[in-house]
Amino acid sequence: MLTQEMVRLISSFSAGAVATVNADGSPSVSPKATFVILDAQTLAFGHIRSPGTIRNLHRNPAIEICFTDVVTRKAVRITGTAAVIPRADATPELDAAFDAAWSLYRPHMKAYVTVAVTAAEMICSPAYDLGLTEDELRRANLDKLNAL
Secondary structure, three states: OOOHHHHHHHHHOOOEEEEEEOOOOOEEEEEEOOOEEEEOOEEEEEEOOOHHHHHHHHHOOEEEEEEEEOOOOEEEEEEEEEEEEEHHHOOHHHHHHHHHHHOOOHHHOOEEEEEEEEEEEEEEOHHHOOOOOHHHHHHHHHHHHHHO
């Protein structure tokens, strides 16, 4: 499900905007930055300060996540079904994945949220439609970021 390009982007820009559904049906978006890729069809993030997200997922496990590479102006949109797993109930493999990637934050994680990926889509800026290349966008956007 996840292509090599998607894995590279998610691994390089591991902060994702997580969308869930509030009780009234309205959308809720919250940034999360402790993602791990478990396999080509499963992602996970740690619950550190996510009470609204966790509450929403207990009620409705539908989730979307958008990872954005601001340099090349590409993104990956993940759609899936989430499961909240208390740390005490995590498998050794799940614990090990978070320990390898986020050992400093792991003691602060109350639970893990796994995401069974049902759809994954690359999204590219309209600048590519205008004929700009990835290298041109990378240079221009790095110049903008460096100017900050």
